[in-house]
Amino acid sequence: MIELQNTTKLYGRVIGVNDLTLALPAGAFGLVGPNGSGKTTLINLLIGQLRPTLGTVRIFGEDPWRQRDLIRRVGLCPATDILYPNVSALEWVQYLVRLHGFSLPESKRLAEIALHRVGMTAAMHRVIGSYSLGMRQRTKIAQAIAHEPEFLILDEPYNGLDPVGRYEMTELLKTWTAEGRGLLFASHVLQEIEAVTSSFLLIYGGRVLATGTAKDIESILAETPQEIRVIGRDAPQLIHRLAEMPWVDSLQLLSERTELKVALREPVHFYEQVAGWISEDGLRIDRITTADGNLAAIFSSLLKHHRGELS
Secondary structure (H helix, E strand, O other): EEEEEEEEEOOOOOOOOOOOOOOOOEEEEEEEEOOOHHHHHHHHOOOOOOOEEEEEEEOOOEEEOOHHHHHHEEEOOOOOOOOOOOOOOHHHHHHHHHOOOOOOHHHHHHHHHHHHHHOOOOOOOOOOOOOEEEEEEEEHHHHHOOOOEEEEEEEEOOOOOOOHHHHHHHHHHHHHHHHHOOEEEEEEEEHHOOOOOOOOEEEEEOOOEEEHHHHHHHHHEEEEEEEEEEOOOOOOHHHHHHOOOOOEEEEEEEEEOOEEEEEOOOHHHHHHHHHHHHHOOOOOOEEEEEOOOOHHEEEEHHHHHHHOOOO
């Protein structure tokens, strides 16, 4: 479905994607990375919006930059917002379907079906300027699926959706993948993708640092330096267990001595032993969490491993 060979995109001296070599069969894949990691650049290369500075890009074996009719086989929900406030969702989606070569009656039929699938039937005749952010997001997803593409690319598709909308979109994407169609789902939130597919690509600094299933990624992260927080009344009593461990870089007691921040060089050792320590010492521990709520620190550590800066 996707094949990249030594693909690099430069914006002057800025690297968008950096020497990517990758082959993905038909299926559903999550593209995970923090903001600025190169996800959108990679997507624009896949749809032929950008031409690689070096290397090659192939979708279904064809070059999207040269084969413009290839775009009919691909659906895109971009991260950018809809900027056509004076037309209705039906008019907008129908027009985009027409651009793929469908007749006027067929494009209207497909637009109505797509808008119904995303829960926009009641509002499809209203102008887009009257929509909430979530309604605009649903409309963007509708135009991406309306021409029934073989391969769907979503760039942060849950932006602006409330919990009900997120659930409904997740169910739609599960159905989409169950029908055997391709999906590339870009997000900086791992849990959003995990609800749809178990196959991931981790991208940071324009490079794919890791690929695999959720279990594979968890295994990689368990071996990646990170900070964790141990929270509970007896958290300080873990200090004597951790202080002499060679894989602990630092310890810091926080929050009135009920929260312990631990910098781990090799987290897997901590995870293997902490439950035993808590049980043996009879400790009251409420929870253990990562110190950083987003993936940026983890991706940074993976990049340092890639560069040889961490052993």
